[in-house]
Amino acid sequence: MKISKRLQAIASYVEENSKVIDVGCDHALLDLYLVENKKNVKVIASDNKEGPLQKAKENIKKYNLEDKIEVMLADGLEKLDTKTDTIVIAGMGYLTIKEILTKGDLSHITNMIVSTNDDFDDTKAFIEKIGFSIQKEEIVEDHNKFYIIIKATKGRKKSIDIKKRNKDYQKYLEYTIIKKREILSKLPRSKIKTRFQIYKQLKKLEKELKSL
Ligand SMILES: C[S@@+](CC[C@H](N)C(=O)[O-])C[C@H]1O[C@@H](n2cnc3c(N)ncnc32)[C@H](O)[C@@H]1O
The missing domain is CATH 1.20.5 (Single alpha-helices involved in coiled-coils or other helix-helix interfaces)
Known part of the structure; x- marks a missing residue:
């Protein structure tokens, strides 16, 4: 299965054996790719609208992955279960990401992968404010647009600085x-x-x- 460069970069930050919620999954392409390419990864594909979830269900059916991906209608993290350890939020603006993370119970979350194409500094500062540290960051150019992909883990470790590392x-x-x-x-x-x-x-x- 072929997915965009941006989604591939996001997938590369998901660890093996993790239990993931993809908030705002839309087409669920990332989730299809994850269960096909990552060892022992379980995924909940979640969105707050029926239309995108319908697309997700059709894609999941097309690839015969109904037993591997759970589909959920939910606003942000409102139905988050305690077995989930990894959150993916991609393709949304900083303010939406902030609202979703503020309302969610993150006590059992160890990793989060966040991708946005706006307000990078604010997104990063907010993630640190809620007790996570940024372990990896990448700028991905995809179809003439730039996206920031951040992988953060729980706890206050030293965050890295993309400005010093990334030529893009x-x-x-x-x-x-x-x-x-x-x-x-x-x-x-x-x-x-x-x-x-x-x-x-x-x-x-x-x-x-x-x-x-
Ligand atoms: C632009 S799409 C991104 C899809 C995919 N994550 C990606 O990066 O390609 C944004 C999706 O987020 C969903 N969304 C927006 N706000 C949301 C919220 N509060 N909770 C869950 N899903 C939300 C929208 O319905 C839409 O399907």
């Missing part, structure tokens, strides 16, 4: 600056507060790019 960071910064400029140029002048926030983010990114 500069490309990611350039891409994000262009996107923020576009957003700013389209925002009505009346949206003063939002414009100011984006302007501040833009200046921070520009400064960072210059310092590389």
Whole structure:
């Protein structure tokens, strides 16, 4: 089964023998790939909408994996069971990720793999704030978009810093600056507060790019 470069990178961070919940599974392509390619991984494919879950069910049926993937209709982590040790949240913005993780009981979670294409610094800071440390980070370019993939484990260990390690960071910064400029140029002048926030983010990114 062929999945995107981004999903492959996410899958590479899932450990063997883990019990995973994929929050916002949509098509469940990641989950199909995980149970086919990772040893003894159990997956719950979860989404808060019927439409995506229907797609997930069709894909799971197509590959005859109904006995390996559980499908669940749930908002975020509301139905999380205590056997689950790994959370995957991918393809959502920082604010949604934050809301999902804030509402969830993470006491039995040891690993999380989070992927977003916005507000990388905020996402990272939030993950650390809730008691996880970032062990691996990667920037993946897929179809001209940049995604950050973060693997975090429970506990306060020393987090690594992608800026020092990843050669794609500069490309990611350039891409994000262009996107923020576009957003700013389209925002009505009346949206003063939002414009100011984006302007501040833009200046921070520009400064960072210059310092590389
Ligand atoms: C853009 S798709 C990402 C699909 C897949 N995770 C990926 O990365 O390719 C986002 C999915 O998250 C689901 N979603 C959004 N908010 C959610 C929430 N609070 N709880 C569960 N699923 C949610 C949406 O219904 C949608 O199917």
